[in-house]
Amino acid sequence: MSTQLVAGDTGTILKVVCKDESGEVLPGLASATVKLKYRIGASELQTRTMQVADAQAGRVEYQFQTDELVAGQFKGEVEVTDAANKVLTNLNPIVLSIRKRV
Secondary structure: OEEEEEOOOOOOEEEEEOEOOOOOEOOOHHHOEEEEEEEEOOOOOEEEEOEEEEOOOOEEEEEOOOOOOOOEEEEEEEEEEOOOOOEEEOOOOEEEEEEOOO
């Protein structure tokens, strides 16, 4: 995934569909804990809780807060912990370009 965001925006929502390696929506997402783990450039690792927007469709999302989006390359992953404490992490990192404001 590669896209461009704007530093300082607080209306930006990262939306992800959680599927297994065969392309099926992850079961039990309604009772799972979903975390977004990311770095921007060489910054410290950030961990945020994502909201399950639609468990049946596998859709989770995170709305960035004030000062979270700074200019640089965003590299992150989504970590799902199910009710049995089994952890699944996406195989390919999420890569986003965050540009400075004009």
